[in-house]
Amino acid sequence: MTVGIATGGRPSVREDGPRPVRRRKRKFDPLPWLLVSPLMIFIIALALVPAGFTIGASFFRVQELNPPAVFNGIQNFVKLFSDGAIVSSIGNTGLYVLIGVALSTLLGIVFAVVLQQRFRGRSALVAILILPWALPGVVEGIVWVNIWDGNTGLLNSVLTSLHLIGHYQVFLGQNQFVTILLIEIVQVWQITPLSALLILAALQNIPGDLYEAASLDGASPWQTFRRVTMPLIRPGITIAMVQAVIATLNVFDQPYVLNGAAATGSSVTMQTYFVSFQSLDFGEGYALSLLITVATLVVSFVVLKLVYRPVEF
Amino acid sequence: MKKRIHWLRWVGVAFIALWTLIPLYWTLNTSLQTDAQASSKPAFYIPPTPTFNNYASLLAGNGDIPESVRSSFLNTLIECGAATIVTVIIATLAAYAFARMKFRGRQALFYAVLATMAFPAYTTLIPLYKIMTWFGLVNTYTGIVLVYVSGFLPLATWILYNYMSSLPVAIEEAAGIDGASRMQVLRHVVVPLARPGIVSTAIITFLFAWGQFLFPLVLSSDISTEPLTVVIASLQGRHVVPFSLMSAAGIIAIAIPAAIAVVLNRYIVSGLLTGSVK
Numbered sequence: 288m289t290v291g292i293a294t295g296g297r298p299s300v301r302e303d304g305p306r307p308v309r310r311r312k313r314k315f316d317p318l319p320w321l322l323v324s325p326l327m328i329f330i331i332a333l334a335l336v337p338a339g340f341t342i343g344a345s346f347f348r349v350q351e352l353n354p355p356a357v358f359n360g361i362q363n364f365v366k367l368f369s370d371g372a373i374v375s376s377i378g379n380t381g382l383y384v385l386i387g388v389a390l391s392t393l394l395g396i397v398f399a400v401v402l403q404q405r406f407r408g409r410s411a412l413v414a415i416l417i418l419p420w421a422l423p424g425v426v427e428g429i430v431w432v433n434i435w436d437g438n439t440g441l442l443n444s445v446l447t448s449l450h451l452i453g454h455y456q457v458f459l460g461q462n463q464f465v466t467i468l469l470i471e472i473v474q475v476w477q478i479t480p481l482s483a484l485l486i487l488a489a490l491q492n493i494p495g496d497l498y499e500a501a502s503l504d505g506a507s508p509w510q511t512f513r514r515v516t517m518p519l520i521r522p523g524i525t526i527a528m529v530q531a532v533i534a535t536l537n538v539f540d541q542p543y544v545l546n547g548a549a550a551t552g553s554s555v556t557m558q559t560y561f562v563s564f565q566s567l568d569f570g571e572g573y574a575l576s577l578l579i580t581v582a583t584l585v586v587s588f589v590v591l592k593l594v595y596r597p598v599e600f
Numbered sequence: 601m602k603k604r605i606h607w608l609r610w611v612g613v614a615f616i617a618l619w620t621l622i623p624l625y626w627t628l629n630t631s632l633q634t635d636a637q638a639s640s641k642p643a644f645y646i647p648p649t650p651t652f653n654n655y656a657s658l659l660a661g662n663g664d665i666p667e668s669v670r671s672s673f674l675n676t677l678i679e680c681g682a683a684t685i686v687t688v689i690i691a692t693l694a695a696y697a698f699a700r701m702k703f704r705g706r707q708a709l710f711y712a713v714l715a716t717m718a719f720p721a722y723t724t725l726i727p728l729y730k731i732m733t734w735f736g737l738v739n740t741y742t743g744i745v746l747v748y749v750s751g752f753l754p755l756a757t758w759i760l761y762n763y764m765s766s767l768p769v770a771i772e773e774a775a776g777i778d779g780a781s782r783m784q785v786l787r788h789v790v791v792p793l794a795r796p797g798i799v800s801t802a803i804i805t806f807l808f809a810w811g812q813f814l815f816p817l818v819l820s821s822d823i824s825t826e827p828l829t830v831v832i833a834s835l836q837g838r839h840v841v842p843f844s845l846m847s848a849a850g851i852i853a854i855a856i857p858a859a860i861a862v863v864l865n866r867y868i869v870s871g872l873l874t875g876s877v878k
Contacts, residue, residue, distance in 0.1 A: 318701070325693065330754070334719075401615075414865040422857055423828075424811060427623075455641065533720060560725075563729075
């Protein structure tokens with residue numbers, strides 16, 4: 288780096304926030320624009336324009352095998368709700384969200400409380416905890432097929448060895464609730480590490496003297512947890528629940544790998560894929576994408592309103 | 601009371617470790633067995649005669665399945681590597697401008713970038729497919745990398761913005777007074793100081809890219825560009841592939857992200873927390 292003498296420049300103290308620029312330039316400064324332009328080109332061309340396209344095109348009939356595209360109002364949406372596979376996938380997805388958000392939040396709280404303690408091997412446990420978050424959902428599907436499988440799965444083997452079941456059972460694709468529960472456990476396995484970390488961060492923000500005060504007042508560990516810890520980690524729990532809502536409402540990899548196209552476990556995102564890329568009815572696909580997007584935003588907002596309380600220390 | 605808490609803690613530790621590791625152990629266990637052993641009832645909880653035959657046949661054998669596993673492994677490496685490099689460079693430039701420079705519309709642009717994070721990624725699946733078709737980029741590395749980069753940029757920019765904003769501005773100002781241009785300040789001061797944040801961003805981007813499935817299923821599903829996830833899902837769909845071989849393919853597909861997660865988990869944790877808590 289060159290060391291020069293700044294002639295006439297003065298290291299002024301500014302109160303309008305930090306910036307490394309030496310002189311206040313009156314004329315147009317192109318540098319920040321140049322720096323953000325690659326980002327903006329990507330965001331506009333490959334995120335905002337496509338998102339706008341999804342909204343607009345969901346009101347058109349766009350069929351690959353039946354061009355051209357024609358405006359048809361809300362016909363795509365009407366068609367969606369008369370398609371049995373899609374209606375049942377909406378019910379399935381509702382179950383995925385309920386089970387997934389509840390389980391990942393509960394486990395996330397438990398894991399975070401465990402990881403908040405100081406013990407030997409804690410950092411190794413964090414490394415283990417993060418693993419399922421870091422691995423591809425498709426491969427996690429393969430991993431768990433090998434556990435739930437009706438012919439060779441680990442669960443059947445353990446249950447028969449313990450004489451809890453007489454002979455091997457087929458778990459996936461029979462009963463709708465069991466199928467969805469078992470598939471969602473696989474997704475919970477993947478998303479819980481992030482929930483745990485988010486809640487752990489909130490736990491670590493709680494000042495230690497609050498716990499001291501609680502114990503001086505004779506509060507039991509459970510009372511301390513209910514009355515001190517829980518209210519103060521609500522912001523962390525909120526973020527964890529919102530990320531779980533987004534992940535579960537858009538679940539695709541796990542049901543696709545574990546249960547294929549079968550109606551017992553099919554999700555809305557899977558139906559979007561089938562409608563668009565197998566039936567080649569893009570108009571309906573756009574409409575379904577738009578519905579999931581709106582549902583994601585609405586449910587996230589509801590969770591935010593219900594769970595979030597501002598916290599000040 | 602103290603005693604009981606202590607006892608409960610170790611139950612919790614054991615639960616986290618077993619919950620995470622049993623499924624992975626089970627896949628590893630199956631991958632080290634012969635097809636006959638893997639289909640026995642009850643199952644072998646440890647491989648009776650550990651064999652690497654499944655790995656050998658996938659990594660060195662001939663035929664449709666081994667060849668597609670090998671070529672898709674290479675595709676995954678190329679696509680994830682390229683997406684990570686491009687994302688980190690673009691996000692670093694933009695984050696520096698957002699964190700340290702004033703310009704008209706800065707806030708509006710920044711919020712527009714962040715707002716795209718609130719939308720589910722699959723909102724844009726069909727239009728992106730159309731766009732890539734128009735430009736002839738379906739089944740090309742360029743096409744899938746462009747889509748990955750556009751998907752990962754908002755989070756990457758957000759993490760780097762937070763990291764750079766937390767750096768003390770005095771060093772940059774001193775360099776500026778010494779006559780360094782702003783680009784020199786970025787290169788020689790900000791980037792070295794922000795290295796942990798940049799590493800976090802790179803790791804998280806790489807892992808996200810490695811796990812992608814639906815986008816490549818639509819945009820790069822022929823042998824020239826399909827990643828491991830697409831190949832593995834299609835093997836699973838054909839019921840002729842035995843579990844022992846499937847498990848070995850699964851272990852091959854998770855070896856690199858698993859190693860990254862275990863060794864570099866510190867960076868992942870700090871990146872994810874700066875990326876989502878603020």
